[in-house]
Amino acid sequence: MNRTYGARAAAGTLAALLVLAGCSSKAKDDGDGDKAAGGVKTGAGISGKTITLGALTDLTGVYATLGKSVTQAQQLYVKQLNAAGGVCGYKVALTVRDHGYDPQKAVAGYTELQPKVLGFAQFIGSPFVAAVKKRIDSQDKDLVLPQAWSSALLGSPYIRVIGSTYDIETINAVDFLIKAKGLKKGDKIGHVYFEGDYGESALVGSKHIAKEAGLTVVEQKIKPTDNDMTAQVAALKQAGVKAIVISAGPxxxxxxxxxxxxxxFGVPVIGNNSAFAPQLLATQAGPALMKNYYVASPSLPIGADTPEAKKLVADYKAAYPEDSLDNGIVAGWTAASAFGEALKKACASKDLTREGVDKALLTIDSFDIGFGTVQNFSDPAAPSSRESVILQPDKNATGGMKVVQEAAVSKEAEAYTPKA
Incomplete structure (x- = not known):
């Protein structure tokens, strides 16, 4: 599909936890994997006739609504995959842990599951994925497809960002404000952002396009537990900004x-992909969101007019009739589908070890599941896409969002080089 801690304090806490927990969880080496029936090489995460994947999610914290949708979409994918015969004769299982967007729980959850799973189809939270990146790259070597888009995650052959990173997404978002909302050279733009990898990655993007377009960025850094934006609005209004970017939660x-x-204060506001949930439309802010709020997304919304989207909506409603639809479903389904495709290709190569699945993903350069963007996983140093779709909240649309601009990449984003 970024609790009370500063960016530096979080880094220190996570580093200390990794020192205590990292070595004790060293997974067995996949290089000498076992041979299964049919000559398929296997290793960690495969036991008996089951391939186990991990999901580190947020079901109780700042992204609880989206975390639930991501997880249920992935459980639906696994159910359908198994009904179709699984992979190489194996059934796939998804083991879920809720970290509640807490750094200690996130690291503990990773440490617990890592030796038991082939890889992770879900890991919510850029700061938490970044905290274990060095360990993954040097020791664990398990494939992680996170619901996190910080550019700090680039460069790893094992952690693969799906869609544009936050810096690129923000460049595309500001480009939309320039072309569609009248933002022009000399104007000031506000940027409200979470401290840590998510917000600061997005800030790099807003500063980059501001320099290119002759804009000035007025910064407002916040914590994930800062829920009242009155002070930030007052500061940005006083500064005379003509538009606002928000890189935070719903x-x-x-x-x-x-x-x-x-x-x-009627300036247009645009958020990164994780800064909206359709449940907000039932709140007092609903009318304002529909009038003046936009979201940059790595894909078309769940209510997209494509056969694949319509099938996913129907299948999800049948599986979870009491739950609402949102774009967390698309994020979860996309990651699970990509992991499933890598498993299938690894099966064809008769190598279902972690190394085999990692290599298989690198061969996928045009992955399209019908949500408007094509993913290329062949270059670990680059996000799988540079395109963004611009959405607007709409209570009458399936999933609460309508498309105002189809998938596109701005010239600034096309020329930009993300910095890991």
Whole structure:
């Protein structure tokens, strides 16, 4: 598909936890994997006739709504994959742990599951994935397809960002404000962002396009537990910004847009892909969100007018009739589908070890599941796509979002080199 801690404090906490926990969880070497029936090489994460994947999610924290959708979409994918025969005669299982967007729980969950799983089809939270990146690259070598888009995650053959990173996504978002909302040279743009990898990666993007377009960025750094954006709105209004980017969670976006509207501050606001949940449309901020809020997304929304989207909506509703639809479903389904495709290719190469699955993903250069963007996983130093879709909240649309600009990449984003 970024709790109370500063970026530096979080890094120190996570580093200390890794020192304590890292070595004790060393997985067995896949290089000497076992031979299964049919001559398929296997290793960690495969036991009996089951391939086990991990999911480190947020079901109780700042991204609880999206975490639930991501997880249920992946459980649905696994169910359908197994019904179709599984992979190489193996059934696939998804083991889920809720970290509640807490750094200690995230590291503990990874440490617990890592020796038991082939890889992770879900890991929510850029700071947490970044905290274990060195360990994954040098020791564990398990494939991780995170719901995190920090550019700090690039460069790893094992952690693969699906879609544009936050810096590229923000460049595309500001380009939309310039072309569609009248932002022009000399204007000031506000940027409200979470401290840590998510927000600071997005800030790199806004500063880059601001320099290219002659804009000035007015920064407002916040914590994930800062839910009232009154002070930030007041500061940005005082500064005279003409538009605002928000790189935070759904609650912060709703507060920002709602407070601005209540104060007569009607500038357009655009958020990164994780800064909206359709449940917000039922709140007091709903009308303001539909009028003046936009979201940059790595794909078309769940309500897209494609056969694949319509099938996913129907299947998800049948499996989870009491739950609402949102773009977390698309993020979860995309990652699970990509992992499944890598498993199938690894099966064809008769190598279902971690190394074999990692190599298989590198051969996938045009992965398209019908949501508007094509993913290329062949270059670990690059995100799988540079395109963004611009969405707008709409209570009448399936999943609460409509498309205002199809998948596109700005010339600034096309020329930009992400810095890992």
């Amino acid at each position: 609650r912060q976006a709703a507060s920002l847009v709602g407070v601005a509207a209540a104060g007569g």
